[in-house]
Amino acid sequence: MLPDEVVKPIVLLLGEVVLAHNEWNSLSKIAELRQVNHGTREQFLNDCRAGVYDGVLAISRTYDSTQITGRFDQELVDALPSSLKFVSHNGAGYDSIDAHACAARGISVSNTPGAVNACSADTAMFLILGALRRIHIPYTALRAGKWRGHMGLTHEPEGKTLGILGMGGIGTAVARRAQPFGLHVQYHNRSCVPEQMNLTGAKYVSFEELLRTSDVISVHLPLNASTRGLISYREFAMMKTGVVLVNTARGPIVNEDALVQALEEGKVWGAGLDVHEWEPEIHPGLIANEHCVLLPHVGTATVETQTKMEVLVVENVRSALERGCLLTPVLETRKMVNGFGPLGEIC
Ligand SMILES: O=CC(=O)O
Numbered sequence: 001m002l003p004d005e006v007v008k009p010i011v012l013l014l015g016e017v018v019l020a021h022n023e024w025n026s027l028s029k030i031a032e033l034r035q036v037n038h039g040t041r042e043q044f045l046n047d048c049r050a051g052v053y054d055g056v057l058a059i060s061r062t063y064d065s066t067q068i069t070g071r072f073d074q075e076l077v078d079a080l081p082s083s084l085k086f087v088s089h090n091g092a093g094y095d096s097i098d099a100h101a102c103a104a105r106g107i108s109v110s111n112t113p114g115a116v117n118a119c120s121a122d123t124a125m126f127l128i129l130g131a132l133r134r135i136h137i138p139y140t141a142l143r144a145g146k147w148r149g150h151m152g153l154t155h156e157p158e159g160k161t162l163g164i165l166g167m168g169g170i171g172t173a174v175a176r177r178a179q180p181f182g183l184h185v186q187y188h189n190r191s192c193v194p195e196q197m198n199l200t201g202a203k204y205v206s207f208e209e210l211l212r213t214s215d216v217i218s219v220h221l222p223l224n225a226s227t228r229g230l231i232s233y234r235e236f237a238m239m240k241t242g243v244v245l246v247n248t249a250r251g252p253i254v255n256e257d258a259l260v261q262a263l264e265e266g267k268v269w270g271a272g273l274d275v276h277e278w279e280p281e282i283h284p285g286l287i288a289n290e291h292c293v294l295l296p297h298v299g300t301a302t303v304e305t306q307t308k309m310e311v312l313v314v315e316n317v318r319s320a321l322e323r324g325c326l327l328t329p330v331l332e333t334r335k336m337v338n339g340f341g342p343l344g345e346i347c
Contacts, residue, residue: 174218223253235258251279256277260289
């Protein structure tokens with residue numbers, strides 16, 4: 001090596017950059033950029049163990065790259081190179097990463113909070129209105145040459161009670177959108193939002209009260225051990241007959257066998273789902289049920305939001321390279337060592 005030649009840190013991209021090409025390419029001034037955009041988990045694990053990625057300081061990963069590497073679970077985290085200190089994940093939900101395993105290895109993880117709020121909330125509103133109107137029936141009838149089909153009369157939001165499960169950034173954005181439609185908003189969260197921060201004035205209720213008294217329930221929780229299967233047979237039994245259930249968060253929060261039964265019994269009037277328990281597999285009972293509005297996890301699939309997310313992912317990598325800390329670290333790795341990150345950072 002020449003004496004003045006500087007060794008750049010290595011950044012590994014798992015997946016593709018679709019929109020923020022300029023931002024991503026600009027990192028090449030301060031880092032060597034590498035990419036894995038195909039292959040299998042077995043191959044990735046073997047390459048990690050064979051030292052192919054030794055020297056990688058930061059990984060930038062897309063949601064869809066889980067199809068290549070599988071989850072960043074304990075096995076995968078154990079195989080990652082010892083040089084790795086940062087994972088910048090493109091997505092608000094980071095259930096595809098075992099953040100505790102990363103923290104234990106001194107790897108800091110970031111996600112893209114905030115960037116997704118407006119778009120995800122728009123999707124939830126679309127599904128709330130679509131499920132109330134049982135929109136699937138006239139939508140498909142028209143194209144099948146059957147005009148309105150057997151749609152019957154449906155419902156509108158005015159005067160109904162919307163129960164928001166999870167009043168974080170997305171839940172709050174849903175509340176703000178729902179109020180002009182005449183929906184009365186109540187919510188349940190791990191803890192009550194302090195009054196001065198509760199900009200929507202939504203009422204805090206217990207989980208059970210929310211289930212018992214809401215006409216529409218919209219799920220905005222992260223997926224973790226305590227939310228997996230949170231809405232199942234017992235919870236559907238507590239709900240009002242004729243309730244509408246919307247899930248734009250993560251599929252496994254709702255037990256789909258229980259949802260299908262509740263739909264078939266008429267307990268649930270309609271469901272709007274952007275996420276699915278076994279996605280990309282869709283429960284046959286949901287496909288068969290015309291009272292469901294189904295989307296294939298496209299809640300943030302707009303140019304505007306995907307751009308914001310990709311730019312934030314790159315900004316996290318840049319901050320890691322230049323300042324030794326991520327901009328939007330997830331809670332688990334923020335608290336790593338004595339309340340500080342792996343490099344002692346508070347950004
Ligand atoms: O599902 C989308 C996200 O986690 O941002």
